[in-house]
Amino acid sequence: MKFSPCTGDCTSDKKQCGGCGRSRDxxxxxxxxxxxxxxxxxxxxxxxxxxxxxxxxxxxxxRSKNAQKK
Structure with a gap:
């Protein structure tokens, strides 16, 4: 999954932001x-x-790359 930075078009009506597509968590x-x-x-x-x-x-x-190898 690619990181999607904030676009400034935030929405709060769903479990995911409509602007960046990231989950609320x-x-x-x-x-x-x-x-x-x-x-x-x-x-x-x-x-x-x-x-x-x-x-x-x-x-x-x-460390992330090493952890993904395991």
């Missing part, structure tokens, strides 16, 4: 993850948050 979980990442960035006040996020992206992608 997926949207909620993504919002929670984003909130946690922002809280971490604020807590540690990194001068280079983009480096931290690139590192998280690399690690999460690698």
């Amino acid at each position: 997926e949207i909620t979980e993504t919002q929670i993850i984003t909130k946690l990442l922002v809280e971490h960035l604020v807590k540690y006040n990194y001068d280079d948050p983009e480096i931290f996020l690139e590192n998280i992206t690399t690690k999460a992608t690698k």
Whole structure:
């Protein structure tokens, strides 16, 4: 499945958003993850948050691929 980012055309009348097509559960979980990442960035006040996020992206992608192989 490909990730479908928010399009700004949100609808709330179904189990899936009519704008991006993601399920309500997926949207909620993504919002929670984003909130946690922002809280971490604020807590540690990194001068280079983009480096931290690139590192998280690399690690999460690698771990996801490894988990899919199992």
